[in-house]
Amino acid sequence: MTPLFQLSELTRSLFSLWTLFLCLIGIFSIVRSVAQKRLRFAVFALFTFCCSYFLWQVLFDIHLFGDTDAAVAVSRKIGGLPWIVLLPVLSAVTAAAIVNLAAVIRYGKRSITPDAVKLCLDQIPCGVCCFDDDGRVLFSNVCMNRLCVSATGNILQNGNLLYKAVGDSIMTLDGHRWRFVLRDLPLDGERLHELTASDVTAEYAKTEALQKDQEALSRLNRKLKKYNLGIDDTVRKQEILRAKVNIHDEMNRLMLSTVATEKEDAATMERIFTLWEQNALLLCMEAENPTDKKAVSDVEKLAEALKIRLVWKNDLPEGLTEKQRGLFFSTAREAIANAAKHADASRIEISFTETDSETVCAFKNDGKLPAGEICFAGGLYNLSLLAKKQGASLSGGVGEGFTLFLRFPKNG
Secondary structure: OOEHHHOOHHHHHHHHHHHHHHHHHHHHHHHHHHHOOOHHHHHHHHHHHHHHHHHHHHHHHHHHHOOOOOOOHHHHHHHOOEHHHHHHHHHHHHHHHHHHHHHHHHHHHHOOOHHHHHHHHHHOOOEEEEEOOOOEEEEEOHHHHHHHHHHHOOOOOEHHHHHHHHOOOEEEEOOEEEEEEEEEEEEOOEEEEEEEEEEOHHHHHHHHHHHHHHHHHHHHHHHHHHHHHHHHHHHHHHHHHHHHHHHHHHHHHHHHHHHHOOOOOHHHHHHHHHHHHHHHHHHHHHHOOOHHHHHHHHHHHHHHHOOOEEEEOOOOOOOOOHHHHHHHHHHHHHHHHHHHHHOOOOEEEEEEEEOOOEEEEEEEEOOOOOOOOOOOOOHHHHHHHHHHHOOOEEEEEEOOOEEEEEEEEOOO
């Protein structure tokens, strides 16, 4: 059989190329195995690499020096072997290298490896960055690298600098709204920091639209409250008008009955005169604004029912209009109810003070003083809106006791 060193230059070059190709496969398998943290694959790949590199070196010596003393002894000895012996050795090394390479590739496709994790995190639409206390970046995906350049103007090299620039906030970067959140992660007894960035552009737009809808709804609610406050006044006016119409109809009926009744019928005439007297009283009460007397009586009955002594310091000013009187009595009822419910009061003083510019109605109780800032709610809040509509104002003051002030401007 022909020794190896007696083969033609072309044949030995083909064998050298074969061994070089096996070396490249071994290097690739070693790198992939180390990246996958598979020590067994790496050791086997190193073995196939050493075998192929040794054969390549022997062929290289034979190519340079042939069967001379300048060649290494091992190379001369192997070069003297028949070339057919080298063929199964290379075939075995090739098969081993290819099997190991296939195992490495298959493991990378079917198992969770650091490369697989990196590839997955690079494809997600949010940014992820992990760094230690010194700011050394342990991992970051493509999205976070891009956001770091947009936020700081530099590539991501220090996690602390990036967090200092963005913080736990919502920022606009690259035309999108990003929410940055930092959390601590314990790993192998050490503390790591994970900074994530989420694209909240759609949620932010929906939130702004919701806020606008809420503002529109608030405006509508305020209009409805004002409308409801005006309903009571409208109903009261309609009731007064209906009462006046009834009195007018009753007067017409009495006039006709008086004309048609015979004067000799004393009983009938007496009954008609009684009706005349009652209607006359109703007309007089209407002329004297009898609603004040009834309203005062209702207020005093409410105070009596709540066991509160009501003290009128002076009379109701005559300069108040019908609307202002109605607002005064509504405020008086609300002041009595609140004094009994919230202040445990036993006495309320109602006084009036007139100046050139305004008329002040004061409701002072001897109950507990309110704590903190005075803020109207419920009935008092509605009364304040109604007072504002009439040009008046409702306020509270704290002195020896709590006093509710209702102010009517005289120029109104």
